[in-house]
Amino acid sequence: MEELHTDQSVLPRLRFTDISVRFGGLTALDAVSFAVPPGAVVGIIGPNGAGKTTLFNVVCGFTAPAAGALELDGKPFRPLPRLLTRHGVARTLQGLGLFPGLTVLDNVMLGLEGTATHTMAEDALLLPRSRRGEVRLREGALQAMDELGIVTYAAALPDTLPYGIRKKAALARALAGSPRLLLLDEPAGGLAQDDIDELAEIIRRVPATGCSVVLVEHHVDLVMSVCERIAVLDFGKLIAEGTPAAVSANQAVTDAYLGVEPV
Numbered sequence: 039m040e041e042l043h044t045d046q047s048v049l050p051r052l053r054f055t056d057i058s059v060r061f062g063g064l065t066a067l068d069a070v071s072f073a074v075p076p077g078a079v080v081g082i083i084g085p086n087g088a089g090k091t092t093l094f095n096v097v098c099g100f101t102a103p104a105a106g107a108l109e110l111d112g113k114p115f116r117p118l119p120r121l122l123t124r125h126g127v128a129r130t131l132q133g134l135g136l137f138p139g140l141t142v143l144d145n146v147m148l149g150l151e152g153t154a155t156h157t158m159a160e161d162a163l164l165l166p167r168s169r170r171g172e173v174r175l176r177e178g179a180l181q182a183m184d185e186l187g188i189v190t191y192a193a194a195l196p197d198t199l200p201y202g203i204r205k206k207a208a209l210a211r212a213l214a215g216s217p218r219l220l221l222l223d224e225p226a227g228g229l230a231q232d233d234i235d236e237l238a239e240i241i242r243r244v245p246a247t248g249c250s251v252v253l254v255e256h257h258v259d260l261v262m263s264v265c266e267r268i269a270v271l272d273f274g275k276l277i278a279e280g281t282p283a284a285v286s287a288n289q290a291v292t293d294a295y296l297g298v299e300p301v
C-alpha cells in the first residue's frame with residue numbers, strides 16, 4: 039500500500055495509528071492507520087457501513103476507540119467534543135445541523151463560541167467585555183459568510199432558504215473558527231450539480247488558509263476532483279490509500295464497490 043504522505047520530514051496534521059472501534063460484536067474499524075498531511079484535502083470513501091462516519095466520530099471524541107491512537111500535529115490527541123473548536127477541529131454533519139429557530143448569522147456565530155474570550159457571567163451582566171466579545175464573534179461570522187457569498191442571508195431563518203444556501207451556512211459555521219482541521223461529512227448530499235461544482239471550488243480554497251480537509255463523500259467524482267490523497271475503507275479495514283489515479287486503478291477498491299467480499 040502506498041504511504042499517504044510522502045515527505046516524512048513534515049508532521050502530519052492528523053495521524054490515525056491502529057484505530058479499532060467495536061460496537062458489541064461488530065468491528066466498525068479494524069486497526070486503521072493513515073495520516074493527513076498539513077494543508078491537504080484527503081478523501082475517505084467506501085461502501086455503506088464501511089466505517090467512515092465512525093472514523094469522524096473518533097476524531098471528534100464522540101466514539102472512544104477500543105485500541106489505537108490519534109495524533110494532531112505530532113502530539114497525542116484525546117478529543118473532547120466540547121473542546122473541539124479550541125483544538126482547531128471543525129466538522130460539518132451529514133444533515134445540516136442548523137438550528138431552525140436561529141438566524142443564519144446566529145447559527146454561524148455558534149461556530150466561534152469555543153473561541154470566545156468573555157465568560158457567561160460577563161454575558162449575563164452585559165459587561166463591556168461581553169459586548170466586545172459579541173462584536174468580535176459577529177464580525178468573524180459575517181466574514182466567513184462573506185467568503186462563501188451568503189452574507190445577504192444573515193437575518194434569514196434557515197428553513198426559508200434553498201438547500202444549497204443552507205449547506206453553505208453549515209460550512210461557514212465550520213470555517214468561522216479558522217480551524218486547522220476541517221471534517222466534511224457528505225457535504226454534497228442533496229446538492230444539485232451546480233452547487234457541487236461550487237462546493238468543489240470552496241473545498242479547493244481551504245488549504246490556502248493552512249487548514250487540512252478530510253472529506254467523507256459518496257459522490258466519487260467530487261472526491262476524485264478535489265482530493266490529493268484518498269483512503270478507502272471496506273468493512274472497517276483500510277483496503278487502499280493513495281492518489282486518486284492509484285485508488286481508481288486498485289482492484290480491491292473496484293471489488294468493494296461491486297460488493298465482492300474481501301478475503
Ligand SMILES: Nc1ncnc2c1ncn2[C@@H]1O[C@H](COP(=O)(O)OP(=O)(O)OP(=O)(O)O)[C@@H](O)[C@H]1O
Nearest residue numbers: 061064065066084085086087088089090091092093
Ligand atoms: N452507535 C452504533 N452502534 C452500533 N453500531 C454502529 C453504531 N454506529 C455505527 N455502527 C455500525 O458500524 C458500522 C460502520 O458504520 P458507519 O456509520 O461508520 O459507516 P459509514 O461508512 O459511515 O456508512 P454510510 O456510508 O452508510 O454513512 C456499520 O455496520 C454501522 O451499522
